[in-house]
Amino acid sequence: MTTTEKPDYKVVGTRPIRPDGVEKVTGKALYGADINLPGLVHGAVLRSPHAHARIVSIDTSAAQAMPGVLAVVTHADLPVVSDKALDMGEGISTASDMSKNVLAADKVLYRGHAVAGVAATNVHDALSALEAIKVEYEVLPPVLNVQDAMREDAPLLDDSRHTKTPTGDLSDNASNIAAHTRFEGGDVEAAFAAADIVVEREFDTKMVHQGYIEPHNGTANWNSDGTLTVWTSTQGAFAVRSALSELLKLPVSRIRVIPMEIGGGFGGKIGLYLEPIAAILSRKSGRPVQLTMDRTDVFQATGPTSGGHMKGKIAVKDGKITAAEVSLAFEAGAFPGSPVGAGAMCMLSPYEVENFKVDAFDVVVNKPKVAAYRAPGAPNASFCVEQLIDELARESGADPLQFRLSNSAREGSRMITGVAHPRIGHEETVQAVQSSDHYQSPIEGPNRGRGVASGFWFNAGMQSSVIASVNPDGTVNLIEGSTDIGGTRASLAMQLAETLGIEYERIRPTVADTDSVGHNDVTGGSRTTYASGQAVYEAGLDVQQQMVSRAAKLWECETEDVEYVDGSLRHKSDSEKTITFAELAGKQMETGGPLQGRGTVMARTPGAAFGVHLVDVEVDTETGKVEILRYTIAQDVGTAVHPSYVEGQMQGGVVQGIGWALNEEYYYGEDGRMENSSFLDYRMPTSLDLPMIDTIIVEVPNPGHPFGVRGVGEVPIVPPLAAIANAINDATGHRFTELPISPRRVVEELHNLQ
Amino acid sequence: MKEIDYLAPSSLGEAYAALQTGKTSAFLAGGTDIIVQLREGRKQVDQLIDVKHIPELVSYKWTDDGGLEIGAAVPFAEIYGDAEIVHRLPCLIDCATLVGGIQIQSRACFGGNIGNSGPAADTIPALIALGATLTVGSADGLRDIRLEEFFTGPGQNVLGSGELIVKVNIPPQPANSGSFFHRFIPRNEMDIAVVNVGARLDLDSNGERIEGARISVGAVAPTPLYVAAAGDALVGEAPTDEAFARAADIAADAATPITDMRGSIAQRVHLTRVLTNRALNEALARSRED
């Protein structure tokens, strides 16, 4: 569904086969753990068995003396680093927190916290050596949720941490609340007093993991000239380089990061875990060292996203939302930096809300430090707001979609940050769902229900750079620095083909290492197709321009007399004089030597994305099991460059959301141990748990991008939690305010068990 | 994984001899429990004895009286790939088709499921309902054990250190009998039972009166439970909703579950009742087939 007349693209909007596809379906593509190097040795990491403890002493001497062991590292081997903020692209941390997270310093702050690393000739020996490392702990009581952590008498993770308050001052007392942010506008009290309907509820969500299938890995070689080469599966090779530079106190010019294929990230493969340990082990052993995590490590010791507690209150007068008061407290894990601010800024953005007061608390707890996860913060916050909206629509007797439409934000509406929306497509997206076959078909049958929810995500812009080198046979090598997690080689190659007016097959994209291309921020924030796409467009224009001057040289005319049309150069007034892209590419020698285009961007207007989801469920009220009967997602994608991969992003995001809604959670024992740290017990959806996911692509072009592209990848995970809760409410008459809405919770609440 | 020896005896005799060496041993059937347990350090032994080269353990056959003897190491995929078993013992298929996913079923087997002796093991309530016995062998010869008497605790059973499970014997089922295995998991596959129930109903020739019933429940106690009282309460009754509800209550009363990541006490007791009821209804439907 397109809302405006789309330009007549030749490549954009088609569905070609991705350039890296054959390698990936034949098993030849090399992911991080697939690399082998001469002399490569393996390592293992010792992890804390306690959720909270002081490290009294570490004795590695016995391990060091074991057969096959080449090196052992602890925090003492890392340089002392500053409190300098490190912006990893999605989520900010300080160098010292990151260093303490990589290898625990004086305290372990979660079970699984890395304490020491070992390199040995094989992985089995490395694992045996871990058992010989003696660590003496003074065990401390853990804090495992935000309510406990926020209590005045709570055990503190860090005695020296004070709350950064809304005024910017620090609190007097030390606290587990790292930051309190507030957004305020209008007159909330007056609006609530004047309202027709007010609903108010509290909500809880649990920590969940991105669940990428490939575990983290890192391979490092500390060369004899003092340079460091790192191979890793990361969302951002340049972010790894700059963080390694800070943590190891090594200039970026001495670090080369080679991005391997990456088996999923969703935000979780931006931070550093293994790379610095592998680097020091390599320096100490003189051998290239590879570290990989097992699945338990991935769950316990990487960066999931926050659970938290939320309180929301929204008012309606004459069918219009007039006020919202929401308080969000999110777990940051062991170090500050939850996505609570982003959640706060997103949750009300589909609507016009004049009077609001939003409080956001970033709270440390004895769990792994959270990382980004697809639209970080927004799904949880929307679980709260979109259920309240549903309730308000019900109480107003309004159709839930119509209610959203009549309260929808549009161009010019202000978000709670005060920023006005540019051209956005929330209304169009709601309408797309209204006219869908799914919405038009009534849902019937006992214990069945239907729910809807809206979602918003900013999308990121940031920096990208690419190089386009023209080959004599008329093909183009596109060198990019954004790692390809889900088909961006294709979407970038397509945009270059479109810009140059040549066939997609003539573009050969390569993801280069940090020595081979200019800076690129992470593949995250749904930015790659959008922002690197702009860089590609710039590079294409650069090539066009150079070709124009070369044709002018060939024809001995002014450049003004030459035009570049549809992959050919033409003399504007002499129709005899034309030359195709490929022909001119073959004449590079005669026309001035190698031809290379460049594109660099600092993208600023990313173009927000909206999604509206519709879901039908059936609840087995005896067993508590919820079945997803039918699911439709509509999303404004600006322009779908490769519609298949756009649909894939939408479907993948929805299914992660379904897992989050129904089963996924970090299940903790009182001792702070995550008990379900395996795929068997963490329960991500399998193919058998799902129907097909129907997609409706809405295209409201982004004025900030040459082809109208908006980020696509993140917003699809925002609405499912609330949409499913709303559907279950419709089916059972019971509102579930705590995630996951697992069979256990459903039977316990519906049957008043316990 | 710690270093380990691997042996692949090609006869029962060789296997018994391997058990006499004084080394600690585990058996390797499909490996879907033991390999993971050894790798994660949850178990440690000197030697792994691969039982898949012992002819008696990798074959199955119908007995003259209509029973089925299944070698302990026959993978589930082979069992449910046999049309006759599918037809004659659907309850066996209920459990064999839902252990893990397809990859697991290619290797996993009854002997491993029973040998692992997990409280939530899926084939056990089904087999207990069917009245199965085990044939266990050692250098001293063979002995038969009723399955419900085999388990002594989580991961524990009556097997002596020189013994292994040779085969599972499913006795001939009465003419008007039906059995069903039902499991509850949050996902639809790839999950460990929150509760599982096997139920068998033997009806009289008119299908109006219950002559015998066996009910077994898993994941609600340290071992799979055979709830004889629940079955006994049905004997002599008509197969009505009320009778089934009473049996389900007895089964639920017998449950002494724990709360863990897979379910809570209250949920498990509740599910025991629900699943027993459903399993009895399905078993009744099956008794009326053919």
Place this chain on the structure above:
Amino acid sequence: MPTRRTHIQTNLNGEEVDFLCEPRQSLLEVLREELGLTGTKEGCNNGNCGACSVIMNGRVVNSCCVLGVEAEGAEVTTIEGVAEGEALHPLQQCFLEEAALQCGVCTPGFIIASKALLDSEPSPDEGRIRHWLAGNLCRCTGYDKIVRAVLKASDMEEVSA
């Protein structure tokens, strides 16, 4: 003490191969570390994800739950043995055409598992495919396009059969 390594002979992707391995090494470890066949992936190392699927003696198994020594005398097919030279298997072609992979790390496992299905059941329906593939986790695609790719490949195979 040097670790004991056993000599194993197996038919791997149609070729007789020899290797040495320790009993504690999984088939997955042997394929990846000893034989350099890194197309078979590790996602969990405990049978939960299917990324390490290979076909062994005609059945699809998780190679992380098989010991390398068990491959003695076996026939094993890995993702590297699915295409015939430059000719992709219909499943590989359909995965590409249907955009059934995003990050691609689960893809070898899905193709192997799907191949085992189509080898034994040439025309499965959607429900059967979803059931068969439940032991293979994919976190990127939501399975929709994977299921469509397998359906399409089964149509192609039928046509070519």
